[in-house]
Amino acid sequence: MSASARNLTIAFFALLAAAAVSPMDFGEARFPQWLEIVIGGLMSGVLYSLVALGLVLIFKASGVFNFAQGAMVLFAALTLVRLMEKMPFVVALAVVLAVMVALAWLVERLVLRPLVNQEGIVLFMATLGVAYFLNGLGQLVWGADVYTLDVGMPKEPKIILDKVFEGGILVSTEDLVAAVIAGLLVAALALFFQKTATGRALRAVADDHQAAQSIGIPLNRIWVIVWSVAGLVALVAGVVWGSKLGVQFSLQLIALKALPVVILGGFTSIPGAIVGGLLIGLGEKLSEVYLGPLFGGGIENWFAYVLALVFLLFRPEGLFGEKHIDRV
């Protein structure tokens, strides 16, 4: 993390904290309330990060802006929920994982390989096509109803820190579990990228396609692996989102929220996806509570994007993105 990025992050958090603390003056009884909002915001930020993570993985390794990530989340969740009707959770999970790997292979074979060397916008459009296809396929095979996904996540909210504050803080345990899962996933991915030969190959490809190819790293196989990992991330996101909101078509739209997250964090940075997700989640919740009434509500639909837009005006490559120097 560069120094200026760190300073900006700190300044941003300080600003948000100041905005959050300001109502405190009007009565100390509201103190736990804003903390509750902050925690809630960070938790939903974790969920955005999960989707953003998949986007960043693919963009880093293949330079493809994968719009289909949201569709992959929905597809994975739908497949899982319908398979769980017939088999135990663990078996279903394994089957879905296999499906996602097969999907990654098919995408590489049928979409990426024929389009190699095309411009970014053409690849982006192709993933839009993949998104349409997956949405159609998922609903055709598994049905278009709303399904409840129950993987045994605790539902009832919990009060913590009731010794410290009067009344304590209300926290959704479901979100807490989701945050832990997300943390584990990121840790596992970090280990995979740092310690295994495949992980190192992935990082080499992300750094420089040609150099990686010249030392004998097979690009095609790397792409299959990266799309499979993105499929795994999509599956985790699908499980967490699905058990929170039910598996339905609108899951795919929530994934759109991952877009401001990635541009805020920087397209090419995994820590950026996490920090960006937290910032967006936090900013969204705080703005909803403290700014929403001023605008007449419903601002969470666009606030994340405007936040990212304003931020990019000051730092065009995002928080942790690579600084790009243009030369003639």
Next chain:
Amino acid sequence: MIYRETGQFKTTYASDQQLFPILQDRVFVIGFLLFAFVAMPFLASDYLFRAILTPFLILSLAALGLNILVGYCGQLSLGTGGFMAVGAYAAYNLAVRVPDLNLLVVFVLAGLCSTVAGALFGIPSLRIKGFYLAVTTLAAQFFLDWLFSRVGWFTNYSSSGSVAAPPLEMFGHPIQGPAEKYLFVLSIVSVFALLAKNLTRGAIGRSWMATRDMDVAAEVIGIRPLYAKLTAFAVSSFYVGIAGALWGFVYLGGWEPLAFDVNRSFELLFMVIIGGLGSILGSFLGAAFIVILPIALNRLPTALGMPLSTATVSEVELMTFGGLIVFFLIAEPRGLARLWAIGKEKLRLWPFPH
């Protein structure tokens, strides 16, 4: 044999610079326009006008606007639906609040409102490029969606949030019936297509293309990026705004904010890319493809004697649509306009091999 420019000598600068330098092209274009204006109203059925030709023409205009921005100036935008909405709601408010205004004036003013919005949301393009810019234009889309559904003034405080356009009228003559609406839209679209064709080959168009090909190099040779990018956003939004007003007034008649949501933006981007980036003809070809494809897909199962349920049809439609888009991108990433150009090259030699 037929399509050959042998013997057509250019003896003046004017003839060298004319829009269609080849005689056969001129004959074809004039013939085509005559057919569209004179013969079509007698030939086509009401269904063809209402369900295919009118939406095709309006969406072509919107795609044309987007093509100016994406294809000519290289600035990726996902907020086209939002700018269409600006045009539509501006036209609605003008028509409702200033009832005596001529319809054409309403549409032009609506386009200007959209221009202002477009230039405003184009400002980030001075700092941000590529996909970063695309996501910030999504900010425009979602903000405008919210604005028109939440702020009552725009919908004249209608309780349901949907609005109905006043009846269309030009110089005291009501525009009713599918054929009349078609002619109205066709005239507007023809004028704007001609305008775009000339804009893009003039100084301003060349500055857009230089910015698209390499913005730093363009700056070095003296093109102001601020001017080039913001004019592209402004002109593009003007076109898109007028298309939005037409879509609301002529095609829909009454609409709710959902008519201009983010899916519309994606649809328009599809048209531009499938049609061909940086091509006026491509905007029309892409719009035709995207308008006709769902209708054809819808009819195909019944035609083949396999009646499917509506839900299945819509799902299969999604799949086919997605699959075809990938297929087209693989087969010809430079779009249908490129296929047309290849066809013309072949025709120049036909029937000889060389």
